[in-house]
Every structure is written in C-alpha cells, then in structure tokens.
Amino acid sequence: MTQGSLIPEATEQVRLFHVSVPQEVIDDLRARLRATRFPNAQPKDWSQGVPIAHARALVQYWESGYDWRRFETELNSFPNFRTLIDGLGIHFIHGRSPHPDALPILLTHGWPGSIAEFIEIIRPLTNPTEHGGRAQDAFHVVVPSLPGFGFSDTPTDTGWTLTRIASAWSELMQRLGYRRWVAQGGDWGAGVTIALGHLLPAGLAGIHLNLQFVSPTEIAGNLSQSTWPQTIEYALADSPAGQAMWIYEKFYRWTDNAGSPEDVLSRDQMLDNISLYWFTNTAASSARINWENKDASFSGDKLSLPVAATVYPREVYRPPKSWAEQTYSNLIYWHEAEHGGHFAAFEEPDIFVEEMRSAFRTLREQ
Secondary structure, eight states, rough: GGGGGGGGOOOSSOEEOOOOOOHHHHHHHEEEEETOOOOOOOSSTTTSSSOOHHHHHHHHHHHTTOOHHHHHHHHHTOEEEEEETTTEEEEEEEESSSSSTTTTEEEESSSSGGGGHHHHHHHHOOOGGGGGGOOOOOEEEEEEHHHHHTTSSOSSSSSSOOOHHHHHHHHHHHHOOEEEEEEEESSSHHHHHHHHHHOOOTTTTEESSSSSOSSOOOOOOTTTTTHHHHHHHHHHHOHHHHHHHHHHHHHHHHHHOOGGGTSOOOOOHHHHHHHHHHHOOOOOHHHHHHHHHHTOOOOOOOBOOOOEEEEEBBOOOOHHHHHEEETTTTEEEEEOSEEEEESSSHOOOOHHHHHHHHHHHHTOOO
16 A cells, blocks of 8 residues: 555645545455464563563554544544645644634654644644633644655655755745744654754744753764664565554653553554554655654754743653753743653643643743
C-alpha cells in the first residue's frame, strides 16, 4: 500500500481532506497481525526492549480489539486540509476558535509522534470557556503533519531540513491569513519551532518549547535512524508488529510512567499513533527527518524573539533555566511541570493546555 491510495493530489488551494482508510487495507493489517512470528522469549523486563508478553498483548489487541474507525471519526470531527507548499502536499488540522480575538498557534509534532498527540488539546485550546478557561485564553489551532509523516506527502528529493520545513510552515500561516501568531513544538517539532525563531517570519510573535536545545557544549541531532534509515524501514514497512514495537518501546522509554507505557497512554491512544504510520506507510519517509538533520546542532544558537518553555520531569533532556537564559535573551516564561515526559500534550493534555494559556498570556497583552 502507498500513500497515494489514501491521499488526493494537493494544489496551492487549501482543500478539505477526509480521512478514509479502505476496508481492505484494514483487513490486510489484521491478517498480517494474525500471522506475526514472534521471537523466542527474552528477559521479562524492559532492559533489552519490549518484553514478549507486552508485545503479544499489544499485537492481539491491535488485531481484534482496536477500532481504527473510531479514531478516523475523531480525526474527521476536525476540519482537515491539504495544500501544496514548496512542491509538497502538506496535511493539517485547522481548528478555529469561536472567540474572535483568539491567538493563532502552530503546533508541530516530532518522531515517533504525529498529529494524534494533539487531538485531545484542540478543543480546550480553541474553546476555553467550555473547558475551564477564559475567552481571552482562546487559540486558533493549526496542526500540520511533518513532510513524510501521516497524510502529508513524502518528499521525493533531499533537502527537507528543519529550516525548509519552517519556511513551509511560515507560508502555511500566511496562506491561512494569520498576521500575528505563535508556534510550539517538542522533539523535531522543537527543532522546526527554533528554526522559525531564527527565520523570524512576518507575524511570528513568540514560541514555546517543551524540549529546549540549550547547552554550554554542542548538542548533536537525533541519533536514532540518522545513519541508514532506509535499511531498517524495509522491516518496519513489511511488519506491523515490528512497526508497533519500534514506537511502543519509545512510549515506554520517554513517557512519565511507573513501569509500563499503559500507565500514561491507553492502548487505543498508542495504536492511533502507530496506525497512522502503518496505514500511510511512512516508516521510512518519517525517519528521513533524522537523516536530513543528522549534523544539526542547536546549542549556542541565540534567539531574540519571545521564548516560553515548559520542562517536563521525564523529558529526555532537561536543561537548567540558567542555560536557557544564555541562549534565549527574551525568555518570557519558564515552568517545571509536575508530571509528563517527551510526549507532553499526549501524556498530560490538561497540563499542556494550561501551559499554553500561561506561556502566551503576556504576548496577548501586547
């Protein structure tokens, strides 16, 4: 299966997009899952990766208990669009607020995440009066899928660096008619958001990061999948169990859990994200962001625009505020959350929503 079977060709017009996976594709997934050949039993803990009992339980649930149509309906409850930018069809969700003075916010996911990370926070951000907030905290929310991820096109050429993606995001916000907006990101989404901070496109009023690339010494780009991404992706593209475990293990390692990913995320949530990778066949194309940016270094890159930051206790990298102040000369907000890890919005949606409201409150007053 290719992306083309799911995704219509994009044009420069912003066109509505309806998520619809053919039933035969879902049936094929279930048949592959039923035919899974598991490895011989390994250690029962997570010291060498996903324990066999956890793997069998997740595969069995994906095959017989998981309902993709539920998530598909949830995705389609938001306005989805595709548009052609820099030769590539970009998919995005656009949730507009009923409050006229809402602040537009661009949310960028990373790897191995997707737009699934943000589904639970879109409505609280766009309509705060229905979710414990005030009208003056409202956002218009734009959630794009990174190139090579989900329902965005797969690049056919190299060169889709963080800076090029940031330029595409700037064009997207301009195309949507936003003249003053903010951006947020974690993981590679933080890299894109930092790149936006350096580009300083018209209208960008500030950024928020839940992963802060600040250090007195060099910080290399993501090492995972950064050397020969195409080789391992043959296995991931052919085996749904392999694809699932590749991501499931990251949910264990990078979330604020007590010993199991299910402590933080439900199986349905994890499989929503995993299924997006499987149905769009984007294991290889999503890994290329690591290859494209394997030599990227972010430490010492000063930013002058307003920067807000939230540090989560189980994030993979947690710098002190003093380091951030050396890099971000206009640090308007810094907060250390009580709970959460690498997938901030996915793990702790209520905390994430409150962080967005608090982080950008001062910018609304300008």
